[in-house]
Amino acid sequence: MSQKLQEPTINKVSDLRIEDAKWITLKKIDFMDQMGKERTWEVAMRKTRGKAGVDAVAIGNVLLHPSKPPSTMIVIQYRPPLDSYTVEWPAGLIDAHETAEQAAVREFKEETGYDCRLLSISPVQSADPGMSNANMQMAMVEVQLEEGDAEPEQRLEDGEHIQRVVIPLSEFYERLVEYSKQERMIVAAKLFHFAHGMHFAQTQKYF
Amino acid sequence: MSQKLQEPTINKVSDLRIEDAKWITLKKIDFMDQMGKERTWEVAMRKTRGKAGVDAVAIGNVLLHPSKPPSTMIVIQYRPPLDSYTVEWPAGLIDAHETAEQAAVREFKEETGYDCRLLSISPVQSADPGMSNANMQMAMVEVQLEEGDAEPEQRLEDGEHIQRVVIPLSEFYERLVEYSKQERMIVAAKLFHFAHGMHFAQTQKYF
Numbered sequence: 001m002s003q004k005l006q007e008p009t010i011n012k013v014s015d016l017r018i019e020d021a022k023w024i025t026l027k028k029i030d031f032m033d034q035m036g037k038e039r040t041w042e043v044a045m046r047k048t049r050g051k052a053g054v055d056a057v058a059i060g061n062v063l064l065h066p067s068k069p070p071s072t073m074i075v076i077q078y079r080p081p082l083d084s085y086t087v088e089w090p091a092g093l094i095d096a097h098e099t100a101e102q103a104a105v106r107e108f109k110e111e112t113g114y115d116c117r118l119l120s121i122s123p124v125q126s127a128d129p130g131m132s133n134a135n136m137q138m139a140m141v142e143v144q145l146e147e148g149d150a151e152p153e154q155r156l157e158d159g160e161h162i163q164r165v166v167i168p169l170s171e172f173y174e175r176l177v178e179y180s181k182q183e184r185m186i187v188a189a190k191l192f193h194f195a196h197g198m199h200f201a202q203t204q205k206y207f
Numbered sequence: 208m209s210q211k212l213q214e215p216t217i218n219k220v221s222d223l224r225i226e227d228a229k230w231i232t233l234k235k236i237d238f239m240d241q242m243g244k245e246r247t248w249e250v251a252m253r254k255t256r257g258k259a260g261v262d263a264v265a266i267g268n269v270l271l272h273p274s275k276p277p278s279t280m281i282v283i284q285y286r287p288p289l290d291s292y293t294v295e296w297p298a299g300l301i302d303a304h305e306t307a308e309q310a311a312v313r314e315f316k317e318e319t320g321y322d323c324r325l326l327s328i329s330p331v332q333s334a335d336p337g338m339s340n341a342n343m344q345m346a347m348v349e350v351q352l353e354e355g356d357a358e359p360e361q362r363l364e365d366g367e368h369i370q371r372v373v374i375p376l377s378e379f380y381e382r383l384v385e386y387s388k389q390e391r392m393i394v395a396a397k398l399f400h401f402a403h404g405m406h407f408a409q410t411q412k413y414f
Contacts, residue, residue: 005241005242006241006242006243007241008239008241009238009239010236010237010238010403011237011239011245012232012236012237013234013237014235015232015233015235016225016233016235016239016249016283016329017224017225017233018223018224018225018233020235020414021233021235021249023249024233024249024250024251024338025233025252025357026222026223026224026231026232026233027220027221027222027223028220028221028222028223028227028228029217029218029220029287029288030218030219030221031215031216031217031218031287032213032215032216032218033215033285033366033368034212034213034214034285034368035212035213035368036213037366038218039287039366040224041287041288042228042229042230042231043231043287043288044231044233044251044338044339045288047336047399056235056337058242060387062411062413064238064413065217069414070413070414075397076222078240078241079336079337080236080237080238080246080250080335081248081252081338081339081340082252082336082340082342083337084333084334086336088336091337093337105369106291108236111396113248120390121383122393122403123387123388123399123401124292124387125288125332125339125387125393125394125395125396125400126291126293126393126394126395126396127396128285128334128341128345128396129278129286129288129289129293129336129393130263130288130298130300131231131251131253131287131288131334131339131341132288132335132338132339133288133372133405134335134338135289136396138234138396138399138403149269155220156228157402159240159244159246161240161241161242164371165403169413169414170414171412173239174365175329176305180330180331180332182302185335186328186331186332186333186336186342186364187332188333188336189332189334189335189343189345189396190331190396190397190400191397191400192330192332192345193345193396193400193401193404194401194403194404195404196267196329196345196404197400197401197402197403197404197405197407197408198405198407198408199408200401201404201406201408202408203408203411205377206269206271206274206277206289206376207376207377
């Protein structure tokens with residue numbers, strides 16, 4: 001992704017016993033269904049959920065600049081679970097004593113370098129409801145840039161290598177489709193669905 | 208959700224050892240990062256991925272009717288991982304020998320009762336890239352109804368109780384926000400992001 005960095009490689013994928021897992025675990029749920037029948041369900045969970053009761057926040061964002069089109073910043077990073085580079089909005093886990101709003105402003109600063117203005121926070125949403133209890137909220141933020149502003153430094157944690165890309169909102173969907181065609185790249189479903197919804201609203205013939 | 212059904216209840220949540228899990232598992236990934244440093248990552252995986260190489264398909268849909276506004280059908284079902292009713296587009300796992308397109312038409316018929324016309328299929332998207340390798344594609348389908356058509360029977364599997372709700376596209380986002388406020392209900396992130404993207408495109412002041 002960058003000149004100085006090497007391509008990440010997976011050396012080994014091995015079974016992980018739940019007693020050895022630090023971040024995630026598996027649970028079996030015994031439940032009674034709507035017909036009064038006893039059933040079971042298998043679920044993956046994060047072990048890090050804090051007082052907010054929500055695992056993660058994603059940060060939809062609009063960058064405004066005096067002489068450039070309204071744009072959004074996406075981040076590209078290597079994700080071992082997929083052995084691919086993912087295209088996402090900035091996002092992160094909510095720390096134990098944070099609110100989703102606080103986590104959004106903090107994570108946006110860390111991953112993009114920018115201070116932002118929080119416009120809204122979404123209801124709690126379920127990330128992948130058939131498989132896990134993971135949940136998230138989406139913040140929408142705005143960044144007002146001035147002519148000649150330099151790109152700020154990121155404040156990444158050790159081990160984080162995150163490439164920032166600015167995409168004009170008018171090209172959002174098309175650019176994600178292009179990324180999806182590239183080798184070893186995959187767009188995160190939440191980001192793709194948002195851009196797809198924008199594209200649908202702008203191009204549909206129904207109403 | 209329906210008069211004849213009872214509220215599902217969770218009786219027990221217990222640790223699930225990977226050797227006892229049928230549907231999902233945990234893996235540890237040893238990888239070399241972009242700086243050449245050896246690191247590990249914990250990942251949850253489905254055990255059911257077939258020849259398509261994709262776990263699941265979601266079915267965005269438009270219902271067209273001579274005298275009703277263009278609408279979409281969402282499905283509401285109890286999801287044990289969240290102990291809540293989730294609001295989603297119809298979706299399902301892709302069977303071992305199916306394509307995503309075949310699974311979309313089959314699942315849409317099973318969950319809604321309708322035959323549909325496939326309009327498009329999205330690139331492969333990553334469901335929750337920090338936590339799992341789960342991936343999916345979104346099909347977009349259209350159903351042309353005639354005046355007086357009766358609502359068709361669903362073809363649900365044993366244990367499936369899925370309520371269908373038809374929402375005018377013009378009320379899509381607002382209705383999902385309303386569902387999110389209801390007790391024991393949560394909207395799936397992919398669906399919410401699509402509707403949010405539509406709403407953003409229709410209400411934003413940027414371009």
